[in-house]
Amino acid sequence: MYLDYIRNFSIIAHIDHGKSTLADRFLERTHTVSARELKDQVLDSMDLERERGITIKSHAIRMLYDAQDKHQYVFNLIDTPGHVDFSYEVSRSLAACEGVLLVVDAAQGVEAQTLSNLYLALENDLQIIPVINKIDLPSAQTESVKHQLVELIGCHEDEIFLTSAKAGTGIDEIMEAIIKYIPPPQGDPNAKLQVLIFDSVFDTYRGAISFIRIFNGTLRKGEPIYFFNTKKEFEADEIGILKLKKEPVQELRAGEVGYLISGAKDVSDTKVGDTVTHARKGAEKPLPGYVDVKPMVFSGIFPINSEDFEDLRDALEKLTLNDSALSYVPETSQALGFGFRCGFLGLLHMEIVQERLEREYDLSIINTVPNVIYHVYLTTGEMVKIDNPTQLPPPGQIERIEEPYITAQVLSPPEYIGGIMKLSQEKRADFKSTTYLDPSRVDMQFDFPLAEVIFDFYDKLKSSTRGYASLDYEFNEYRPSQLVKLDILINGEPLDALSTIVHQDKAYEMGQKLCRHLKEVIPRQMFEVAIQAAIGNKIISRQTVKPLRKNVTAKCYGGDITRKRKLLEKQKEGKKRMKQVGKIDIPQEAFLAVLSMEKED
Amino acid sequence: MPFNRSHYCGLYIHIPFCEHKCEYCDFFSVTDNHHRQTFVSLLLQEMELTLQSTHIDGLFDTIYLGGGTPSLLTEHEVDILLQFILKHFRMDTNTEITMEINPGSLTDKKLASFRRLGVNRLNVGVQSFVNNELKVLGRIHDADKAFRSVEAVRNRSFDNIGLDLIYGVPGQTQESWQYSLSEAIRLQPEHISAYNLTIENGTPFYDRMLKGEIKPSGQRMETLFFKQTVDTLKQASYKPYEISNYARAPKFYSRHNQKYWYHIPYLGFGPSAHSFWNEKRWANKSSMSDYVFDIENGQRPLAFTESIDDETKEFEYIFLGLRTYDGINLQKFEETFGRAFKSKYGDLVDSLLLNQLADMDQSFFRLTQKGMMISDEITPKFL
Numbered sequence A: 001m002y003l004d005y006i007r008n009f010s011i012i013a014h015i016d017h018g019k020s021t022l023a024d025r026f027l028e029r030t031h032t033v034s035a036r037e038l039k040d041q042v043l044d045s046m047d048l049e050r051e052r053g054i055t056i057k058s059h060a061i062r063m064l065y066d067a068q069d070k071h072q073y074v075f076n077l078i079d080t081p082g083h084v085d086f087s088y089e090v091s092r093s094l095a096a097c098e099g100v101l102l103v104v105d106a107a108q109g110v111e112a113q114t115l116s117n118l119y120l121a122l123e124n125d126l127q128i129i130p131v132i133n134k135i136d137l138p139s140a141q142t143e144s145v146k147h148q149l150v151e152l153i154g155c156h157e158d159e160i161f162l163t164s165a166k167a168g169t170g171i172d173e174i175m176e177a178i179i180k181y182i183p184p185p186q187g188d189p190n191a192k193l194q195v196l197i198f199d200s201v202f203d204t205y206r207g208a209i210s211f212i213r214i215f216n217g218t219l220r221k222g223e224p225i226y227f228f229n230t231k232k233e234f235e236a237d238e239i240g241i242l243k244l245k246k247e248p249v250q251e252l253r254a255g256e257v258g259y260l261i262s263g264a265k266d267v268s269d270t271k272v273g274d275t276v277t278h279a280r281k282g283a284e285k286p287l288p289g290y291v292d293v294k295p296m297v298f299s300g301i302f303p304i305n306s307e308d309f310e311d312l313r314d315a316l317e318k319l320t321l322n323d324s325a326l327s328y329v330p331e332t333s334q335a336l337g338f339g340f341r342c343g344f345l346g347l348l349h350m351e352i353v354q355e356r357l358e359r360e361y362d363l364s365i366i367n368t369v370p371n372v373i374y375h376v377y378l379t380t381g382e383m384v385k386i387d388n389p390t391q392l393p394p395p396g397q398i399e400r401i402e403e404p405y406i407t408a409q410v411l412s413p414p415e416y417i418g419g420i421m422k423l424s425q426e427k428r429a430d431f432k433s434t435t436y437l438d439p440s441r442v443d444m445q446f447d448f449p450l451a452e453v454i455f456d457f458y459d460k461l462k463s464s465t466r467g468y469a470s471l472d473y474e475f476n477e478y479r480p481s482q483l484v485k486l487d488i489l490i491n492g493e494p495l496d497a498l499s500t501i502v503h504q505d506k507a508y509e510m511g512q513k514l515c516r517h518l519k520e521v522i523p524r525q526m527f528e529v530a531i532q533a534a535i536g537n538k539i540i541s542r543q544t545v546k547p548l549r550k551n552v553t554a555k556c557y558g559g560d561i562t563r564k565r566k567l568l569e570k571q572k573e574g575k576k577r578m579k580q581v582g583k584i585d586i587p588q589e590a591f592l593a594v595l596s597m598e599k600e601d
Numbered sequence B: 001m002p003f004n005r006s007h008y009c010g011l012y013i014h015i016p017f018c019e020h021k022c023e024y025c026d027f028f029s030v031t032d033n034h035h036r037q038t039f040v041s042l043l044l045q046e047m048e049l050t051l052q053s054t055h056i057d058g059l060f061d062t063i064y065l066g067g068g069t070p071s072l073l074t075e076h077e078v079d080i081l082l083q084f085i086l087k088h089f090r091m092d093t094n095t096e097i098t099m100e101i102n103p104g105s106l107t108d109k110k111l112a113s114f115r116r117l118g119v120n121r122l123n124v125g126v127q128s129f130v131n132n133e134l135k136v137l138g139r140i141h142d143a144d145k146a147f148r149s150v151e152a153v154r155n156r157s158f159d160n161i162g163l164d165l166i167y168g169v170p171g172q173t174q175e176s177w178q179y180s181l182s183e184a185i186r187l188q189p190e191h192i193s194a195y196n197l198t199i200e201n202g203t204p205f206y207d208r209m210l211k212g213e214i215k216p217s218g219q220r221m222e223t224l225f226f227k228q229t230v231d232t233l234k235q236a237s238y239k240p241y242e243i244s245n246y247a248r249a250p251k252f253y254s255r256h257n258q259k260y261w262y263h264i265p266y267l268g269f270g271p272s273a274h275s276f277w278n279e280k281r282w283a284n285k286s287s288m289s290d291y292v293f294d295i296e297n298g299q300r301p302l303a304f305t306e307s308i309d310d311e312t313k314e315f316e317y318i319f320l321g322l323r324t325y326d327g328i329n330l331q332k333f334e335e336t337f338g339r340a341f342k343s344k345y346g347d348l349v350d351s352l353l354l355n356q357l358a359d360m361d362q363s364f365f366r367l368t369q370k371g372m373m374i375s376d377e378i379t380p381k382f383l
């Protein structure tokens, strides 16, 4: 049976533990790619990803492995994104596999993402092969990492594979283990068609390209197909397998992994996790596990030059072709004019979008302080979801506000427990539990308001633990909190783009910090600028930027009026990079005040 | 002409020679005498080239000999120059002929001859009456010499004299500035220009500032100096009429400089000189060798020409107008630009008035002293 010779698996690892390097070795050993072809790391294709060292978009690759049993096996290696913002995508990629290699850095040991990925794999009932990588490192602590793994997954020490992906040692053993321990896929090529989309990308020429795993039935080129979730019908224009390039085939059978091009224009038609079946005589039910991922973090994105508004819209539209998790709706700010309120999976996702807008689309944008979705219960009994602080109803109409909490897992050497506890308290965390994975690693669980984590928690955690701690989190629930809206007034006018929703106990300090920071970044102007922080009608802090005292050149250079005029024009040009709010010129940095301010202290 | 202002054209001649380059100087001038002998003849050739290529029919009523150091010219040279001008340009009988003079290179004899040749207004580059400051500035004369040269000028029956002073000199104090102002007042010139020192890129001052050897006096001090200047000179009955210019009476306003501020046509000759004519502005090259080369090859030594479109002209009109104490003549503005000033810039005008940075009556919109101090901040907002 052909199924016996297929293995579908993933490599899961904490960032930088060597996932890509190990994948490269497999590609070489199976002659899928020659060492020369192998640019650094084949599986990561976007520049941004490479720079950040994070695989954002997962893909798959098919290899042919001639095993010691003289049979040839098809290995489908399915890559997974490596950041908590994208954990749903990871879970779908894992759903396409029967097993995983759990790779842990011999010098770093188990980290938060190792755990979260492991849990995702366990949820999907996958076979786990533990691998310790980088054993060549002088700082490798292979024995202690072995203990951690034994503790964690209950395996035996001798079931753990040791490798140096860099040097290429231990690779064959792992490849044999894949055959031995990871079960072949199951499924019936004659049953009704059930195809899982585990990833989707947008291609300018081809439209949406889906990466798929066939669970049941057989998909043939040209067949009409139906997408359960979007309820759309398309045709299987092209199907194929994924080598280094796409290779079209006539059919894909149960158990196989490949791609599908269907005429769907963008990735919102081919959502990750959706099930595809035949348009006629299709399966009754989709595969389980589909979730419509919802943005968790929101921020306003405004063009610095208002003329760029349409370009920004185009750019966002193009980005969503490839990123169904990004949402945007037009927003008007008194301060910043026309822009968009965008929703992101998390802070990293937000930063990536921002960066792509600036780099790939050459736009100058201001993005406002990110916030979460609040559930606001009104005195009328109604509940409204607020993703923009300016839309918060007046306090009199509010019965209570609930904010999203996450469950966070922090893994760290025990000596940093004190620091982590302190930081967590500052961030309004509820401490849940501490578990020692081994004497050198503790696993601490907290419930955090998501709003606190999206600011700078991660940076602070890293710095207070010298980089040793790692963090992972997932959404938990909405809980009531004492939240207030903090407004910033410039000469009495609210600067809506700077309004934030903060916890009552932190409002005063935050107001002060913000005012002080704004005072630093707003240059002196024609008249005095009063910066105030207010909760409702109550001013809680004030700073003033004194008026400019003198800005005049004395002489007009004889008849050289041109020179003088050009100087003034240049001055004006310089101001263009600022936003005019009322009569006040406000530099861009001001709108990021909250973020940068937090980073400073 | 109560304000000594007319709509007749002006003529500027740039004499680009100095005995020594001042530390702060940003004007085009050279200290070598390479082209010194032939310079006036080059000037005449340049004027001829311009007269051939441009139709010049206006009536002129100012000649301004600036520099550089025009007082380095010989009697003979000034004679030739003025003769040529009289012959080739239509001159008003009542022409204001100003010459900038340097107290360090002046003889009594020359003065007398200049007066005889028709120069009727002198602008003396005193800059300061404090020796230390003169040294810092790199001037070639001391305070005593400056004082005596103004007296000498008076004795040669010049009845329209201007003094140039500079404030914001590194090391200057309010007391020392007060002293210079008082000495100037004691000499009773008809006109005083008090410029705030600007440390321009490319000057020795600039380099020294970067090296930290000299320190600009800073916003706070400059504000004080400015106020002190206005107060002191007003008290001595000098009337401020532009940010840096004061006169004992409106009839002593610089007729020539006002042409720059009110878009009245002027022609400039000599390297780096600027012209404004028929809604075009052009400038000559700021290089002696380029200037010589072009003229010897029968070409005008132009660095650039630009057309001043309506929008640009309007902006210039505003920023120049707001440097004057009269301010912007609202009726004239409307006539020239086809739209009421107030209706076009309503919001900005309101906020300036509200913040006492400007005031307005039936006929004029002008900056207050407070506004004038930050006019470079205010005027770009009219763009």
Ligand SMILES: Nc1nc2c(ncn2[C@@H]2O[C@H](COP(=O)(O)OP(=O)(O)OP(=O)(O)O)[C@@H](O)[C@H]2O)c(=O)[nH]1
Pocket: A013, A014, A015, A016, A017, A018, A019, A020, A021, A022, A041, A044, A052, A053, A054, A055, A082, A133, A134, A135, A136, A137, A163, A164, A165, A166, A167
């Ligand atoms: N010494 C040593 N270094 C290794 C080994 N394997 C990987 N590395 C290095 O570790 C770093 C991270 O390796 P990657 O393969 O990019 O790690 P990754 O898990 O794919 O990282 P992300 O794509 O960011 O998730 C690179 O600099 C590799 O060269 C190994 O066995 N030994």
Ligand code: SF4
Pocket: B017, B018, B020, B021, B022, B025, B026, B027, B029, B067, B068, B069, B102, B125
């Ligand atoms: S005398 Fe005037 S032109 Fe000559 S160097 Fe000094 S400041 Fe410059």
